[in-house]
Amino acid sequence: MTESEILMDKTNDLKPKSMKYPVYQPSLTGNEKKYVNECLDSTWISSKGKFLGEFEDKFAKFIGVDYATSVCNGTVAVHLALLALGICEGDEVIVPTFTYIASANPVLVVNAKPVFVDSLEDTWQMNPKDIEAKITDKTKAIIVVHLYGHPCDMDEIMKIAKKHDLYVIEDCAEAIGTKYKGQTVGSFGDIGCFSFFGNKTITCGEGGMVVTNDATLADRLRRYKNQGNAKYREYWNDILGFNYRMTNIQAAIGLAQLEQVETFISKKRQIAQWYMEELKDLPLEFNKEGKDMFHTYWMVSCLVKKANLRDTLREYLKINGIETRPTFYPIHTMPVYVHEFSKHKVAENIALRGMNLPSYPALEHDDVKEICSVIRKFFEEK
Numbered sequence: 001m002t003e004s005e006i007l008m009d010k011t012n013d014l015k016p017k018s019m020k021y022p023v024y025q026p027s028l029t030g031n032e033k034k035y036v037n038e039c040l041d042s043t044w045i046s047s048k049g050k051f052l053g054e055f056e057d058k059f060a061k062f063i064g065v066d067y068a069t070s071v072c073n074g075t076v077a078v079h080l081a082l083l084a085l086g087i088c089e090g091d092e093v094i095v096p097t098f099t100y101i102a103s104a105n106p107v108l109v110v111n112a113k114p115v116f117v118d119s120l121e122d123t124w125q126m127n128p129k130d131i132e133a134k135i136t137d138k139t140k141a142i143i144v145v146h147l148y149g150h151p152c153d154m155d156e157i158m159k160i161a162k163k164h165d166l167y168v169i170e171d172c173a174e175a176i177g178t179k180y181k182g183q184t185v186g187s188f189g190d191i192g193c194f195s196f197f198g199n200k201t202i203t204c205g206e207g208g209m210v211v212t213n214d215a216t217l218a219d220r221l222r223r224y225k226n227q228g229n230a231k232y233r234e235y236w237n238d239i240l241g242f243n244y245r246m247t248n249i250q251a252a253i254g255l256a257q258l259e260q261v262e263t264f265i266s267k268k269r270q271i272a273q274w275y276m277e278e279l280k281d282l283p284l285e286f287n288k289e290g291k292d293m294f295h296t297y298w299m300v301s302c303l304v305k306k307a308n309l310r311d312t313l314r315e316y317l318k319i320n321g322i323e324t325r326p327t328f329y330p331i332h333t334m335p336v337y338v339h340e341f342s343k344h345k346v347a348e349n350i351a352l353r354g355m356n357l358p359s360y361p362a363l364e365h366d367d368v369k370e371i372c373s374v375i376r377k378f379f380e381e382k
């Protein structure tokens, strides 16, 4: 190192170096630009236009369902699902505590009560036994979240839902293309919800999709997202609806992304394999693919032995230009929900020891090797 390089290095030590490896960045190297330009050239930039219908049809086909309706983000997708199923005040909805906040908040928005369940130790997904234990005569639905790209135990969950006559909403925001026993998630329950936020497996910037096999539900979803428009008269609004529409520009990007979804998924599976191979002798536990499951590794996630070690490791990686994310804080510990006073041992344990590693499709083997060598150095120095 030259003297000026050493000097620069010292200065840089005072603040984190710019992130060489962000935890996520979208790949926009397909037809995104071409399709967006078509929107601009044709002036179809708002929530009508050919890309919307095409994106919806192709998405429905990809998931293996009859109907898909686009929305402006994944959070409102969950809100619409609850509205379409008539969930309201006095109802209870079962939700995993170990998930992103947007899985639970819409339950409060419709004035229903979220009832949290714990996770399984091996897959980190919701525990079917705990679901059954939490069912009361007020329970109306289960929000099943396929977390980090791993599917939930759908055989067990669908059996419980059938037995107790409950609706199933699948939150597939992190699980586009994930499969359980060969069937794509989002096609098991009454309604499936997807997100196309910038860090999701495919993105529109912001965006979402709601899917179903039920024509009546599909119709309700479309009406609720579109100001409660009646079908029988123009500009007549007979239910309280919203403007939750996606734009043609978003759909143009979404369609271009959907054309590449299989490539993204196989790359993400490859990246996960690289991490697990490089780090296999270190005291790290990965969220591995279960039997008969097809994990899409939205974010490659691992656990360290102790929570305080997680935070020092994340800090060490940050100083070395590697961005990570902590796994989700259990929702029942958040200020809005803390009055529930519930205890969820597994979720609390996993959530504080876990982190997500850089997981975007443009990562190459050498990048993953470099990231892993920094992780290795941390454990050697410790």
Ligand SMILES: *Cc1c(COP(=O)(O)O)cnc(C)c1O
Pocket (backbone or CB within 6 Å): 073, 074, 075, 076, 099, 100, 102, 103, 145, 171, 173, 174, 194, 195, 196, 197, 206, 207, 208
């Ligand atoms: C991203 C995400 C959402 C919400 O999607 P947005 O498009 O950000 O509103 C919902 N649930 C889960 C599990 C998510 O990861």
